[in-house]
Amino acid sequence: MVDMRGYGTYDVPAGSWSDDTSMTLCLLERYDNGNGSLMRIAPIALYLYKQKGANLSWEDLSVVHNISKLTHAHARSLMACGIYVLIAMQLLDGSNMPDAIKSGVI
Numbered sequence: 001m002v003d004m005r006g007y008g009t010y011d012v013p014a015g016s017w018s019d020d021t022s023m024t025l026c027l028l029e030r031y032d033n034g035n036g037s038l039m040r041i042a043p044i045a046l047y048l049y050k051q052k053g054a055n056l057s058w059e060d061l062s063v064v065h066n067i068s069k070l071t072h073a074h075a076r077s078l079m080a081c082g083i084y085v086l087i088a089m090q091l092l093d094g095s096n097m098p099d100a101i102k103s104g105v106i
Helices: 019-032 042-052 058-069 075-092 097-105
Strands: none
Touching: 042 058, 042 075, 058 075, 075 097
8 A cells, every 4th residue: 555545435535534444443452462551560569569478379460460451451461460560579579680580480
């Protein structure tokens, strides 16, 4: 595609909003998978660390995932939030950054 043509079958100007535009944007959002829940998950790390210490169970991680799912339920978002919380908890427990990342990812 090199340009937009207007006034075709439906007689609308080039660049007009359509259901095709809407569906294309939905697909872009689906593949883009922004992760706004990651921005809001740090307080959960603080809360869980105070309650449980540095070691989380799968049940604790499901809490993190459920909070992420409020706005971002894609598996990549859930994994990112889980890893972020695990790393944050290791940092709270006194680990240095490389060790915290290694612990959070493995």
